[in-house]
Amino acid sequence: MITIGKVSQDESIGHRPGYAIVGWGVLDYAGNRFAPVDFGAVCTDAGVPFERRLDEVYAGIKEVIERTRPEVLAIEKLFYQHNQTTVIGVAEARGVILLAAAQAGLPIYEYTPMQVKQAVTGYGKAVKKQVQEMTRVLLHLSAVPKPDDTADALAMAITFCHTNGNQLNRFMRRGVGPI
Numbered sequence: 001m002i003t004i005g006k007v008s009q010d011e012s013i014g015h016r017p018g019y020a021i022v023g024w025g026v027l028d029y030a031g032n033r034f035a036p037v038d039f040g041a042v043c044t045d046a047g048v049p050f051e052r053r054l055d056e057v058y059a060g061i062k063e064v065i066e067r068t069r070p071e072v073l074a075i076e077k078l079f080y081q082h083n084q085t086t087v088i089g090v091a092e093a094r095g096v097i098l099l100a101a102a103q104a105g106l107p108i109y110e111y112t113p114m115q116v117k118q119a120v121t122g123y124g125k126a127v128k129k130q131v132q133e134m135t136r137v138l139l140h141l142s143a144v145p146k147p148d149d150t151a152d153a154l155a156m157a158i159t160f161c162h163t164n165g166n167q168l169n170r171f172m173r174r175g176v177g178p179i
Contacts, residue, residue: 019053019093020044022061023149026068027139029161036139038068041150050089058096065104073101074109074160076116076152111159116152119159131155 025039042060044053065073075098078091101108111119118124121134132144132151138158145151 018149019050019057019089020046021147021149022057022093022097023147023151023153024061024064025145025150025154025157026064026070027154027157027161034138034158034161036141036154038064039145039150039154040064041147043147050092054092054096057093058100061097062100062103065100065106070106072109072160072164073097073106074111074156075101076156077110077112079112109160109164111156111163115163116155116159119162120155128152 020043022042023039024041026037028035028037042057042064044056048056075094078087078094098108114124117126117131120126120131120138123130126134128148132148132155135141135151135155135158136144139154145154
């Protein structure tokens with residue numbers, strides 16, 4: 001998950017890494033209030049060679065970063081439970097996302113799913129639907145964003161804002177560089 005979100009007058013981005021669907025979301029965050037700037041997903045087709053899919057993920061995320069000009073990138077920490085084959089592809093996709101962020105000079109923050117659940121719902125063992133609904137409520141959206149990866153990316157941006165937003169605001173007011 002990659003999250004791009006704005007902090008005060010600055011933006012941050014959040015992402016949920018994958019290679020079929022990469023959700024992303026950009027938030028404005030000021031005075032403990034969230035406002036969605038833009039959100040969506042980079043989608044790749046299953047029939048396309050994997051290296052081409054990675055190129056599409058990279059190009060899509062790079063375009064989002066260039067268009068929205070975020071201040072930070074928040075991304076889900078990678079771990080696997082069952083399928084080692086899938087985790088390798090996700091790790092490679094995550095690599096091209098991190099490359100796009102590094103080339104743009106974005107500081108990168110990583111969060112576990114439990115940290116996201118805690119930050120968004122107040123309960124580290126919340127179910128996915130609870131996180132998505134609370135994301136919708138916090139962002140004053142009429143519906144939970146689709147695909148699910150997009151809602152997850154917005155939740156990642158909210159997590160960044162809750163955990164680092166005030167610290168980043170202090171640095172930005174002082175004119176100090178990235179944290």
